[in-house]
């Protein structure tokens with residue numbers, strides 16, 4: 083168990099800067115998720131923490147101690163790779179015990195530790211096999227076994243579930259959450275799956291192009307995205323963006339677009355004069371309203387029942403808005419509809435900078 | 442319709458086999474002829490009418506070349522030179538290939554290209570400078586000197602081949618080993634080399650065969666019995682001692698036996714070696 087602190091971490095390959103000053107703090111026993119699209123530098127950051135690659139500038143501290151000068155083996159970390167990286171020439175037992183073997187732990191102690199880890203992951207019956215003779219889910223468990231057997235200060239996971247099918251992925255996600263609760267070891271977890279990020283993380287860092295876009299707990303990331311990238315990246319179906327104008331007198335703000343009118347009290351006291359802005363509304367925040375309480379007025383374009391709820395696409399002015407509504411939904415395409423949402427569930431962004439506007 | 446397609450396919454097959462078989466015969470012919478000659482009595486070799494299949498078979502020629510000439514010494518020298526070449530290539534080439542495969546450093550590509558350029562020039566061009574260099578360090582007419590000369594043009598081949606095999610070994614395995622407690626060198630030794638084992642064997646055998654068969658360098662860089670290898674020795678026997686043809690043929694057959702063995706091995710290993718890297722995690 084340990085804290086992790088990344089301070090202005092930078093990485094360049096030749097002239098190409100891949101990470102631009104990453105700052106992250108993870109509490110003891112925390113679960114940090116690095117979330118972002120492909121190529122944003124997640125794996126690079128993980129490799130820097132592991133010491134597999136050299137940092138270009140900045141500092142990495144585990145439990146307050148700078149580790150940038152230490153070799154990977156001296157950082158007391160364990161890592162699970164996307165490809166699992168099991169040693170193909172060794173049995174499962176030796177794969178799991180290899181780290182202990184390298185550290186000179188004797189055979190009896192080693193088998194006991196391997197057995198304990200294997201029991202925890204329910205792979206005791208596979209110990210004599212080779213990785214080639216295991217299913218994807220079993221390999222994944224062996225890879226986890228190899229990580230937990232050493233009792234490291236920090237677990238690093240690089241997209242550990244991305245090679246599994248949807249059902250197994252959900253199962254292993256729960257398993258990882260259970261393991262984390264049980265072992266209490268701090269985790270850094272890379273993924274581009276927002277569900278994994280939301281369900282597992284105590285802290286989420288959303289990355290793009292080598293920058294951290296937002297670093298907060300999952301709830302804040304979801305409810306108060308710092309910019310339109312974060313807002314659009316998290317959530318499925320994604321957040322609706324409605325472009326319009328923002329006007330305020332310092333106490334009351336009003337957002338307007340064809341078919342849209344939202345008023346909200348504000349505390350910042352800022353004055354806006356028909357500023358170009360974007361209103362962000364999550365589909366699940368939208369509800370059917372009557373004329374008096376409505377924020378959006380439009381006509382129904384498409385209705386897609388999914389079982390538990392119904393995804394409805396509504397034309398509002400010349401923009402499309404998607405709403406996730408209850409399954410007992412009686413209207414049909416072409417009908418007029420009024421929609422509203424709680425003010426707390428709305429986000430406003432500057433149309434030019436795409437940054438969140440705090441009212 | 443189907444019938445004509447089938448008959449056309451058959452014609453193509455027949456043509457393919459005809460070309461392949463005739464080419465194989467063309468290549469194997471001289472070796473087969475040498476083998477038959479080595480089994481003949483001297484009187485049956487130079488005759489009025491050509492005798493293809495020997496009437497009388499004898500192993501006398503094999504006994505003669507082994508007991509009545511310097512052939513065992515030649516084979517011994519060849520063996521030692523080949524062994525030194527392979528060991529030097531293994532010791533230095535493995536590390537070089539690993540570095541080329543895993544590290545990015547200044548001048549890496551230039552260096553790799555340089556390795557290739559060495560092989561661009563014909564051996565005759567290299568031989569005079571090599572001669573001068575070896576003479577000035579006193580390694581002319583020595584087995585180590587000859588092995589070093591071989592290394593100079595076989596090492597690049599070895600490194601390039603092995604680099605391909607190292608490239609095929611997943612990098613994440615090494616990363617895992619380094620986190621598990623290995624040093625970089627340990628990860629190479631315990632993880633990468635076992636994975637690239639077949640490639641290592643194949644590359645070594647290629648080097649060994651090339652060193653075993655080499656003629657020109659051996660001719661120029663050795664002068665005495667002490668370091669002369671079999672290709673040169675055998676060639677010299679033709680002129681020097683007026684050895685009977687049957688005995689020479691026996692010497693030739695004995696000399697290429699190890700090569701045939703190694704080829705059989707390399708063929709098996711190459712097939713495995715090329716697919717071994719594909720196994721993931």
Ligand SMILES: Nc1ncnc2c1ncn2[C@@H]1O[C@H](COP(=O)(O)OP(=O)(O)OP(=O)(O)O)[C@@H](O)[C@H]1O
Nearest residue numbers: 095098100118119120121122123124125126127274
């Ligand atoms: N060794 C390298 N040399 C040069 N550029 C590199 C190297 N490794 C990574 N990069 C670049 O750094 C950027 C980030 O790569 P990284 O692997 O960290 O992305 P990622 O966020 O893990 O993406 P993915 O989700 O696809 O795994 C990419 O643009 C990549 O091309």
Ligand SMILES: [Mg+2]
Nearest residue numbers: 124125126240
């Ligand atoms: Mg990655």
